[in-house]
Amino acid sequence: MDYKWRVRRTALAALVLIGGMGTGCAQTPPDNSAAANAAAAAPVAQTNAAPAMKDEQAATPALPLAASQPGVLTPDEAKQNAAGNVAELQQMLRGQELAELRTTYNGSYGASLLFYGKEMTYYVTLFQNKTFWRVIKTSDETRAEAIYHDFAVKSGQLAEVEIRRTRLEAQKAFTDRMIALTQDHANRLQADLAIAREQQALVADQQKQGRDQANALQAQKTAAQAQLRTVQRQVRELQQQVEGGLPIR
Structure with missing residues (x-):
């Protein structure tokens, strides 16, 4: 009996000792390595959460803020434009599938609004x-x-320099032509004046020669008349001598 009692007492003491160690372990603060592991795990969780938020933001479609601004492309229009709207439109024009609704010309620039009725699409x-x-x-x-109106205004702005240059070129050409015509008129007047002066000098020379000839003829006439009178007197004298002594009728 004493032996059994001592065994039971020893077992009970061992159980009490084991229970006290368990209580002490439960009250011991956590190990620093465990805290470090927990702290390291937190950024990983945050890092994993960040891509999720980015994916969520990417999945959310952006609002077309530029849709109200005619000169700015929406994302869809920018994508279409990059895909080759010019080539697509040229091909459709060759097929004569488009209706021309509006067109504005400003110099060599212009804007057009085209309509593809089969797909209710505007170009x-x-x-x-x-x-x-x-x-x-x-x-x-x-x-x-709205885009057509914006393009029409822009074509007018782009053509301002060209239109001004065209007008200035025309004005310069007109001025040059007027200069040429005026110069030609001046040249003709100069030629006429030169001819008039030459003719005037010729006439003056002819007048002088005519006066000199007239004066010479006048002198010759006067001399001839004097000679005639002398000859006539001689004739009368000779006649008187021939008829001297003859009866007079």
Whole structure:
């Protein structure tokens, strides 16, 4: 009996000792390595969360803020333009599938609003010398009209220098032509004046010669008349001598 009691007492003491160690372990603060592991895990979680937020933002479509501004392309229009709207439009024009709704010309620049009825699509173009510069494709009628108006205004602005140059070239050509005509008139007047002066000198010389000849003839006439009178007197004297002593009737 004593032996069994001592065994039980020893086992009970061991259980009490084990229970006290467990209580002490439960009250011991956490190890620093565990805290470090937890701290390291936090950025990883945040890093993993960041791509998720970015993916969510990327999945959310951007609002077309530029849609209200005619001169700015929406993302869809920019994508279409990059895909080759110019080539597409040229091919459609060759097929005569487009209707020309509006066209504005300013010098060599211009804007056109074209309509593809089969797909209810509008093509708005800005061109120079019949060569497309920009082509915007849209199915929004209001936006197409706004872009066309913007392109028409822009074509006028681009053509201002060209129109001014054309006018200045025409004015210069007109001035040059007037200078040439005036110079030609002056040359003709100069030629006429030279002829008149030459003719005047010729006439003056002829007049002088005529006066000199007239004076010489006058002198010759006077001398001839004097000679005639002398000869006539001699004739009368000779006649008297011949008829001297003859009866007079």
